Amino acid sequence: MRLQLATWPEVDEYLRTYKGIIMPIGSTEQHGPSGLVGTDALTAEAIGQRLGDEVDAYVAPTISVGMAQHHLGFSGSMTLKPSTLLLVIKDMVDSLTVHGFERFFFVNGHGGNIATVTAAFSEVYADSSLGGASNRAPVKCALHNWFMMPGVVKLAEELYGDAEGSHATASEVAVTYALFPETAARVRNAPMEPGTAPDGDIYDAADYRRSFPDGRIGSNPTLAKAEHGEKFMQVAVDDLAKLYREFMGS
Numbered sequence: 001m002r003l004q005l006a007t008w009p010e011v012d013e014y015l016r017t018y019k020g021i022i023m024p025i026g027s028t029e030q031h032g033p034s035g036l037v038g039t040d041a042l043t044a045e046a047i048g049q050r051l052g053d054e055v056d057a058y059v060a061p062t063i064s065v066g067m068a069q070h071h072l073g074f075s076g077s078m079t080l081k082p083s084t085l086l087l088v089i090k091d092m093v094d095s096l097t098v099h100g101f102e103r104f105f106f107v108n109g110h111g112g113n114i115a116t117v118t119a120a121f122s123e124v125y126a127d128s129s130l131g132g133a134s135n136r137a138p139v140k141c142a143l144h145n146w147f148m149m150p151g152v153v154k155l156a157e158e159l160y161g162d163a164e165g166s167h168a169t170a171s172e173v174a175v176t177y178a179l180f181p182e183t184a185a186r187v188r189n190a191p192m193e194p195g196t197a198p199d200g201d202i203y204d205a206a207d208y209r210r211s212f213p214d215g216r217i218g219s220n221p222t223l224a225k226a227e228h229g230e231k232f233m234q235v236a237v238d239d240l241a242k243l244y245r246e247f248m249g250s
Contacts, residue, residue: 002049003058013101014058014205019246020103021096022059024048025089025117026065026109030074032168032197032216033190034224036176037076039168040066043175044109047146047236051107054241061097065112070202082116089120094127099138104141105244109172117143132216140175142247144240147172149245151235159228165219169214171220171232178229189226196220 003011003021026041036042041064052059067085071077080088093104106117121141128139147169148150156164156171166169177184197216202208 001052001056001058003060006058011058015157018037018057019101020105020244021101022048022052022057022244023063023092023104023106024059025063025066025106025108025110025113027068027071027079027112028064029066029068029071029077029079029110030168030215031173032219032221033192033214034187034221035168035173035215036180036187038064039172039176041111042179043172044107044146046175046179047109047233047240048235049108050233051240051244054237055244057105057131057244061093063092066110067116068110068112070112070144070205070208071215072205074215082119085113085116086120086123087208089117090123093120093139093141097206102139103248104139105247106141106143107240108143108145109147111145111147111166114143114145140247140250142243144243146236146240149236149239151239152232155228155231155235160220160223162218163220163223165197165217166199167217167219168197168215168221169219170221170224174224174226174229176229177224177226177233178233181226184226190223192216192220192222 024044026044028038031039041062045062048059065078065080067082068079160170197219199218
């Protein structure tokens with residue numbers, strides 16, 4: 001249930017019974033020679049929308065540009081500074097709180113967002129704790145990374161083993177191939193050497209490009225298949241639906 005496709009009277013009606021909303025967040029950044037620049041946002045959006053259908057919850061517009069400064073050595077990558085992203089998240093939460101939303105369930109597709117999103121939650125809570133708590137709805141925020149759901153991790157291990165990697169992973173590439181099969185046909189055979197990329201740490205953008213020249217870290221996305229992507233989305237939604245219902249009952 002996409003919030004953008006609702007009317008304001010429909011949102012009013014929803015809020016008479018429900019106080020939760022799903023907030024997809026991702027990134028716009030390189031994902032190796034065969035991965036889409038929008039992978040993290042596109043996967044979070046698709047899984048968030050499927051989750052919304054599963055639990056009958058509204059899904060907010062996706063935050064599609066995240067904290068990805070370390071990818072700026074690769075064309076097409078975009079970033080928000082942590083301070084900017086923090087304010088975007090807080091403003092979105094505060095806006096929806098005005099209308100009566102109280103539970104914000106973030107579905108994240110990008111590891112680089114985690115620190116900033118949790119810091120934004122602290123800013124939201126600080127407004128209540130430092131003053132005006134009696135005048136504000138009991139807001140609660142949760143962050144869950146779809147790619148770290150137990151079902152996703154287990155399936156990736158079964159399908160790819162160590163070749164899953166940590167960036168431009170086979171699992172996230174598989175999800176985009178399921179969502180955009182025509183695009184997959186165009187990009188999936190891009191040359192990559194070696195087959196499984198090296199692993200290691202990253203720092204700033206120049207260090208990343210120097211250490212991992214094709215953008216991948218530890219992964220072999222040539223193993224990705226569209227049918228795998230459908231399975232990843234289903235197990236992610238299964239795990240997230242349980243967490244959402246627990247969160248709404250808390």
